[in-house]
Amino acid sequence: MSAPDTGDRTPGAAAGSQSSLATALTPVLTVAVSLLGLCLLWGFAANAWPSRAFPGPGQVWQVLLAEAASGDLFYHLGATLGRVAAAYVIAMVVGSVIGVLLGSYRNADRFFNPWVILFLNIPALVVIVLAYIWFGLNEAAAIGAVAVNKIPNVVVTMREGARALDPNYAEMAAVYRFGPLDRIRHVLLPQLQPYLAAASRSGIALIWKIVLVVELLGRSNGVGFQIYLYFQLFDVAAILAYTLAFVAVMLVIELLVVQPVERHATRWRRRPA
């Protein structure tokens, strides 16, 4: 759950600054070398089997630069990112509330559990198609369809979280008359944090893949729309360029947003040396 960061947890007082810097850089270097190796392997394979359907990393890079220069890349990345963010927020909020309620009330859980299983097993494609038919080819239908696909997963994870709540904390809060907001902020959410993190992690990855399908089927911008366009043109280099660009964006979000937030949320787990 917590990110394997060696850097800020080891007290650097005893260790020399040089060796602690090396320790901090080792994971970064490992990732860089690993990705470089993948690129080399890809380039080698593309050279060995030259084909229009299998461009090398150089060609993809050229397309990426061209799309970035024209501004298309950022426009479509932005459109997709906006949909991912909206669907993510809706799915997390709605799924968490339903999940915690089901985890807290056994009878409600017994009644609604079949619904959860039903929605868990409805293919994403069906939800998207139905949403477009019922609500039209618009932004609300697109984002709603993605959220509905994700909500059952969040419900299942958060239901586990609610079942694992320690009743002692709730009783302490009752005796000391914590207000409802204090209970949510200081008692409930910190206990649910690992489950929220798990739901977020799997959520972002799943959501952006579904967003691409939504865009392919019924929007006129976004990474999914571009991939569909270049599929019809049989332009594999452009397809890969858009895919890699978006994966890179998601990686940056993971490193700059998700992991720091998680480190902040779990800072109390630090043990004395």
Place this chain on the structure above:
Amino acid sequence: MQPVGAAVPLRVDIAEKIFRSAQGVSITALRDLSFEVRQGEFACLLGPSGCGKTTTLRILLGLDKDFSGSFQLPEGGSNRIAAVFQEPILLPWRTVEQNVRLALPKSLRTKNLDGLFDTLGLAGMRSLYPAELSLGLARRAALARAFATEPAVLFLDEPFASLDERTAERLRHLLLTVWSARPTTALMVTHNLREALMLSDRIIVLAQRPAHVLGMFDVRLPRHYRNTQVMSDLLRSFHQKFPGVA
């Protein structure tokens, strides 16, 4: 209710408390349990393990509403209650000081707690997280939280039971120190007779299954007279009055 209600902050009249298991077995834990705790008094509920002391306390704390009978907490003014549980139950994701302040009503959140932290020897630990505290320090933080609220009644549920005897002894003295500095009506549950004799003004002796009051034992001596010699005298007279208890 009656005007006398103000002088008696805690009046307990539990007719019956029955536990029903899922298999349909029912156990009567408490029957006709009645007692009072007077204003400013430190009373102990003494009884063997499993006799229903914690059950009684949970009812008084409002955590268990499935019983017949009634109890009365002080009316008007500060009707806040505080509790020190068997485990400290500090929020692990909040510091010692945040844990204490969160228990206070919003209007008192920023009040000065230096004296209280000093008395309990927690002055340097306010910004630590509970995981960084020893068992004894965590108990002190739980005491700080309880006394910070300046409760009308303080409930203690064997707060030192899971500690080694030396730490427990130190904490009992600390409890007396902070309690005499911030006097409040207190009801402590314990199965430890020596602890009850050392801390309380009056011991409410419980009989087992279903729990009811066997009798009262007044400890009229000022606490600073309760040295080893006096304690063995107290023990002897307690055993004369309640043969076979504890």
